[in-house]
Amino acid sequence: RGIYMSPDVATAKRFGDGLLKFNARIGDVVKEWQGSVAPHDRDRFDAFAKRIGQFQEFRRELVRRGTEISPAAGREWGDNEANRSVRSALNKDIDELAKLYAARSQAIYAQVETGIGQTAFWMALLGAAALLLAGIGAILIWRSLVRQLAGITRVTQAIAAGENDVAVPYQERRDEIGRLALSVAVFEQAMRRNDELARTVSSEGEARARRQEITAHEIDRFSTDVESTLAQLSSLAEGVR
Secondary structure, eight states: OHHHHOSSHHHHHHHHHHHHHHHHHHHHHHHHHHTTOOGGGHHHHHHHHHHHHHHHHHHHHHHHHHHHTOHHHHHHHHSSHHHHHHHHHHHHHHHHHHHHHHHHHHHHHHHHHHHHHHHHHHHHHHHHHHHHHHHHHHHHHIIIIIHHHHHHHHHHHHHHTTOOSOOOOOTTOSSHHHHHHHHHHHHHHHHHHHHHHHHHHHHHHHHHHHHHHHHHHHHHHHHHHHHHHHHHHHHHHHHHO
């Protein structure tokens, strides 16, 4: 319209330069778009690109006529049914492509939302499974380790309290629990031997004390007998005199 309404070629040229720049930008956008078109959309996009090419060619010819001949010549070329038909067809193609990609976008969004819902479901399921496995692991650890350690701890406390006739469990195991039980059993045997040795030493001490007491008593009795005998001998000797 700037070219159509220009009073002279110089004025039309100012509008023509802007139109050519915009025309070139349309071509650049179409080239970039071609790089991301899916194979199943190639035929549809090729027809659209061809329509874009026709539109650009009309605009270049419009600028050429309006700036090299006259604005009236440019209007005569651009303001006609053929140009309007190309523009209408191009607008229709753009609308169809917009609707197509809008529908695909909605389908993709729906798939994304479905995927998010499924992901949330599976994450919740995996979380529940992880909690279940953690609970089962805790139970297994308690049954295979904590309970045995508690039992060995009770036995160790009983031995430390002086109970020597205590059975140490889990000695038949071939793991850390079994080795710990064997160590406690060795400790229990050592404590028993120490108690037996202490009782033996105590018994021997008591026997020694009794022997010493008997010996002292016998010595005292012997001394008394000797003194009595000597006293009797002295009395006899005085009687003889």
